[in-house]
Amino acid sequence: VQLVESGGGLAQPGGSLRLSCAASGFTFNTYAMSWARQAPGKGLELVASITTTGTSTNYADSVKGRFTISRDNVKRTVYLQMNSLTPEDTAVYYCNARFLSQYDYWGQGTQVTVSA
Numbered sequence: 001v002q003l004v005e006s007g008g009g010l011a012q013p014g015g016s017l018r019l020s021c022a023a024s025g026f027t028f029n030t031y032a033m034s035w036a037r038q039a040p041g042k043g044l045e046l047v048a049s050i051t052t053t054g055t056s057t058n059y060a061d062s063v064k065g066r067f068t069i070s071r072d073n074v075k076r077t078v079y080l081q082m083n084s085l086t087p088e089d090t091a092v093y094y095c096n097a098r099f100l101s102q103y104d105y106w107g108q109g110t111q112v113t114v115s116a
Helices: none
Strands: 002-006 007-012 017-024 031-039 044-051 055-058 067-072 077-082 091-101 103-106 110-114
Touching: 002 091, 017 031, 017 091, 017 110, 031 067, 031 077, 044 077, 044 091, 055 067, 077 103
Parallel strands: 007 110
Antiparallel strands: 002 017, 017 077, 031 044, 031 091, 044 055, 067 077, 091 103, 091 110
């Protein structure tokens, strides 16, 4: 099983980044997918989640209206479009795949830094 995040980096306040997570080694379209983040000195925060078919999404209040999660089951990839970034969005962002309560996989993370 592999979850490989990409797209992180440095962005200016008010800017945008798009994260991608490429999945392999499991039946992607049967797993709910999520993005979580961990800021320096803070715990893990669930940012956004999406159901297997992509028809339902949920967001943390801190990112609602600014971030959009989506998935492409053919490409086995989940995305996180991040707009109107603020320094408070600085964190390591992790991709998660979950199948009911049986299987739970995490990527290695990608750093997002928002700074002028």
